[in-house]
């Protein structure tokens with residue numbers, strides 16, 4: 595039984611013909627998983643920006659299409675870009691047929707906004723080329739996140755970081771989308787931070803296959819089938835068996851023993867909160883969940899904050915829903931938030947290891963392809979209009 599506070603936004607799912615299986619699962623059947631023509635809204639607007647999606651065939655790229663449609667984002671034209679492998683493939687979107695083009699240095703002529711999700715090296719090479727052409731790039735990779743002068747933005751948290759960047763200026767610019775675990779964590783931690791100032795944060799993540807892209811999701815699906823059939827699981831994306839297992843996040847391990855994903859949480863939090871002093875530590879784990887990350891977050895505050903006040907603050911926070919039903923032992927799950935915009939928070943409780951009301955534990959779940967990537971980027975794009 596779900597508590598009455600649960601009111602996540604539902605979305606229609608797109609079917610992209612050449613990606614023959616849904617890239618997400620949800621508790622209830624969704625219209626987008628069928629092969630039937632999907633219901634569309636017409637977003638084509640003469641006075642809207644021209645938009646390009648770089649990496650449209652990927653897990654995040656597909657979600658860009660879905661989010662643009664769900665939010666009725668106004669655009670006058672849409673350019674779909676991917677690698678040479680995908681060039682020439684067609685897809686139908688909002689009742690129009692598009693041919694995917696190969697990303698080249700000439701792709702950004704007359705493109706106002708480019709949503710990038712094709713990996714860090716592609717962003718590094720083509721991001722500056724697009725900016726040079728006057729395009730505003732919203733980049734999902736980690737390529738520019740920590741660069742000084744590049745805004746790193748969660749619209750609900752630090753919209754002021756991109757103040758002054760507007761489409762009508764006609765000038766190119768680069769805006770970075772934070773790491774998915776950082777976005778999900780800070781969506782819940784920031785409203786509490788605003789009230790009581792977080793001095794230290796300990797994050798443990800349970801990260802889904804989708805965070806590693808479409809091929810990782812396929813690997814989990816295939817391995818699950820293989821293990822159930824008594825076969826040796828095929829490991830291509832990850833070195834270790836993923837199905838019926840979990841392991842330390844696959845990001846490279848650094849000389850300090852942290853992996854890159856963990857250090858992103860540390861560094862990006864400081865940049866987004868504009869606070870060099872906040873102490874953050876993290877342990878990031880990949881779990882065999884198809885879609886949506888979960889995170890256990892322990893917070894230490896400068897000023898006291900009791901759990902009831904925290905629950906109330908979170909209940910009123912934009913983009914956050916509270917699922918915290920102790921009587922039913924029902925708290926957020928990755929399935930609850932899959933294909934949803936909102937981040938769900940529960941297990942809101944006083945940390946008994948800290949004296950007074952200076953510590954809280956919370957458990958957060960968020961769809962990292964959606965709020966952790968595509969939705970956050972489209973929200974940034976909306977702020978440019």
Ligand SMILES: NC(=O)c1ccc[n+]([C@@H]2O[C@H](COP(=O)([O-])OP(=O)(O)OC[C@H]3O[C@@H](n4cnc5c(N)ncnc54)[C@H](OP(=O)(O)O)[C@@H]3O)[C@@H](O)[C@H]2O)c1
Nearest residue numbers: 649651652653654676677680711712713735805807808967
């Ligand atoms: N998955 C997430 O939850 C998530 C969250 C936040 C940020 N991100 C970031 O978003 C980016 C993409 O992630 P993803 O999960 O969507 O990966 P993915 O499913 O593997 O998709 C990768 C995309 O990049 C394209 N691509 C690869 N090489 C290219 C090239 N040389 N030129 C043009 N396009 C190229 C691919 O096109 P082809 O199909 O033609 O190969 C595909 O569209 C990464 O930087 C990732 O770190 C992902």
